[in-house]
Amino acid sequence: MPAGSQPAFSMRRSLFRKNLVTALLLAPAALWLVVFLVLPFVAIAIFSVGERAPEGGYQAALTLAQYANLPARATAFWNTIVLAPAGALACLLVAYPVAYYLALRAPQRWRLILLALIVIPFWTSLLMRTYAWMYILGGRGIPALLAYVGIEDLRLINTPGAVLLGIVYGYLPLMILPIYVSLERLDRRLLEASADLGATPLATFLGVTLRLSLPGVMTGFSLVMILLLGEYLIPTLLGGGKVFFIGNALVDLFLQSRNWPFGSAIAITLVLVSVVVLIVANRISTRLSGARRVDLI
Amino acid sequence: MLLALLASRHCLTLSLEPMALTAVPDIEFRAVTKRYGAVTAVSGIDLAIPPSAFVALLGPSGCGKTTCLRMIGGFEQPSEGQVLIRGRDMAGTPPYRRPVNMVFQQYALFPHLDVEENISYGLRQARPRLSSREIGHRAGEALSMVQLAGYGRRKIHELSGGQQQRVALARALVNKPAVLLLDEPLAALDKKLRTDMQIELQNLQREIGITFVLVTHDQEEALSMSDFVCVMNGGRVVQLGQPSEIYDEPADLFVADFVGKTNLLSGKVAGLSGELVDVALADGTVIAARKRVPLSRGEAVSVSLRPESLSLSAPGSGALKGIVRNRIFLGSTAEYAIEVQGIGSLLAKADHVIGQGNLFKPGEPVAIGFAAGAPLAFPRANNNGTNQREDQHAEILS
Numbered sequence: 189m190p191a192g193s194q195p196a197f198s199m200r201r202s203l204f205r206k207n208l209v210t211a212l213l214l215a216p217a218a219l220w221l222v223v224f225l226v227l228p229f230v231a232i233a234i235f236s237v238g239e240r241a242p243e244g245g246y247q248a249a250l251t252l253a254q255y256a257n258l259p260a261r262a263t264a265f266w267n268t269i270v271l272a273p274a275g276a277l278a279c280l281l282v283a284y285p286v287a288y289y290l291a292l293r294a295p296q297r298w299r300l301i302l303l304a305l306i307v308i309p310f311w312t313s314l315l316m317r318t319y320a321w322m323y324i325l326g327g328r329g330i331p332a333l334l335a336y337v338g339i340e341d342l343r344l345i346n347t348p349g350a351v352l353l354g355i356v357y358g359y360l361p362l363m364i365l366p367i368y369v370s371l372e373r374l375d376r377r378l379l380e381a382s383a384d385l386g387a388t389p390l391a392t393f394l395g396v397t398l399r400l401s402l403p404g405v406m407t408g409f410s411l412v413m414i415l416l417l418g419e420y421l422i423p424t425l426l427g428g429g430k431v432f433f434i435g436n437a438l439v440d441l442f443l444q445s446r447n448w449p450f451g452s453a454i455a456i457t458l459v460l461v462s463v464v465v466l467i468v469a470n471r472i473s474t475r476l477s478g479a480r481r482v483d484l485i
Numbered sequence: 486m487l488l489a490l491l492a493s494r495h496c497l498t499l500s501l502e503p504m505a506l507t508a509v510p511d512i513e514f515r516a517v518t519k520r521y522g523a524v525t526a527v528s529g530i531d532l533a534i535p536p537s538a539f540v541a542l543l544g545p546s547g548c549g550k551t552t553c554l555r556m557i558g559g560f561e562q563p564s565e566g567q568v569l570i571r572g573r574d575m576a577g578t579p580p581y582r583r584p585v586n587m588v589f590q591q592y593a594l595f596p597h598l599d600v601e602e603n604i605s606y607g608l609r610q611a612r613p614r615l616s617s618r619e620i621g622h623r624a625g626e627a628l629s630m631v632q633l634a635g636y637g638r639r640k641i642h643e644l645s646g647g648q649q650q651r652v653a654l655a656r657a658l659v660n661k662p663a664v665l666l667l668d669e670p671l672a673a674l675d676k677k678l679r680t681d682m683q684i685e686l687q688n689l690q691r692e693i694g695i696t697f698v699l700v701t702h703d704q705e706e707a708l709s710m711s712d713f714v715c716v717m718n719g720g721r722v723v724q725l726g727q728p729s730e731i732y733d734e735p736a737d738l739f740v741a742d743f744v745g746k747t748n749l750l751s752g753k754v755a756g757l758s759g760e761l762v763d764v765a766l767a768d769g770t771v772i773a774a775r776k777r778v779p780l781s782r783g784e785a786v787s788v789s790l791r792p793e794s795l796s797l798s799a800p801g802s803g804a805l806k807g808i809v810r811n812r813i814f815l816g817s818t819a820e821y822a823i824e825v826q827g828i829g830s831l832l833a834k835a836d837h838v839i840g841q842g843n844l845f846k847p848g849e850p851v852a853i854g855f856a857a858g859a860p861l862a863f864p865r866a867n868n869n870g871t872n873q874r875e876d877q878h879a880e881i882l883s
Contacts, residue, residue, distance in 0.1 A: 381593040396595065400597060
């Protein structure tokens, strides 16, 4: 054996071993994703170009008829496309001041406790909490209280407003946490430097704090927005039958009318919309923050 | 105690005119104390920094120097006393209304802005607004001043540490502050770059002619760059003076030990004769030393002897005898660790003259002499910092 080939050989072997370890570490997650995400997604994609069997379900075909039929669920799309960003925006407006207070103003020793308080609602199911809102907004809740002071016939439940309120309530922590993290990471000396250079507190907030927390804002916004695009529970419970989301349309198509191909076409469209939202959000936050890389979600 | 500085390099030329004597100090501290809860960071400092001086606040970490700088910048408020900038009391004036700018430690450049946007940040805050032409013009000037012309569109993370340092300087100076504050500005640079920047900072200060206040824990940096050094310890100003004064005539044991290398020999006062004291060292040798404060017979003292004031010669003459333990050859000079029986290890520094063969070898016996007036005697303080330094010496030499 010529001198020098020994180290090269052992290096190749250690490289192989490193790759093997990496592969073993990733295998469970990869398997999980292939079985429960990739395969169903492929199935849905195939369903979406098929036809509804006469007795319901799927019948093999190759047609774009399901996609052409999308306008039949225009209301659901419209509601989702309006209410999901509106909900995310409402969440943002409520969440930013909270995150700002937690990261920059709250006393250090209270910070963890306050953060815990924000997460604690997750310990109960969203279903329970949304039921509670149903009661609060329903006839025996706030409207009944308002009736005492003479405000009669106020309808809260089963309105878009109720859905929006439910959305803000349910998704607020998901918006607060990423914004909190980005504000927490903010280098305080940048704020001092800004003040030193003559910027008033407002100018510092707009020019430094807000700009540098945008990655967190975009993460929170796209996270909430994507979850809202598939939201089913809140519109059902708080919107009655009136505020129909894509999520509700999907449940209806798959479980009630058993039109699997049409449901699949809607699901695929929904995924595409989500991907577009993600890409746009990523672009915006990369450009605005000047960061080399932005961790989105 | 008001430590007014009137003999700045720039003031010297003006001092014939009465104007200079009445000149308002750029920065003035009047009995300034700063407490954080139970901890006193700065206690009762009086200080006046004349216009156009390069002043270094020097001290070990935790001595209050950074707190002083931050009180000038307006990021901290004094608990007691007043901070004045050009004669105006700054109490209640927020940082964004003060006529000073700061170069922050690690620079604190805005990562989301490019080089030019960073530099023009301060100009954009000016009210009434400056025209964008003027902003562009001044930012360009500032860029060429720090030799970064053409770097305006670079992102901050694309710059090297030295370049970031220059951007931070330009960003502060472009606003034409009355005083430039520098918080350990060179700490993050490597040695070569640091030396270059020291010279550049000095040149800049002379060109612009405004007061620079530099905070540093590096005594070499303080001595080499500034017109005045303000040595701080334990929240107080220990000595204020020109670098050579601080080095040659340290006010106390702390300054003698902190500024430059020195040998500290313990002994007792054996006799008093006018300006001099006779000190009996641990091995019984009696040497004459100058004193800075009154001393009494029998008092325990430390005698400071600078390594370069020691002269080595072949055995037979000299006040002390020892054996060379280590030799550190540094090119133009050589440092020796010399073991002296009963006293301990001494550090000596000798010039190296090429071809003269005047180097001593480890193991060789030598005689140690020093010029009269070189030893300085200080009352033995129970100063923790001193012990620490002695340990460091021991470490270097072991």
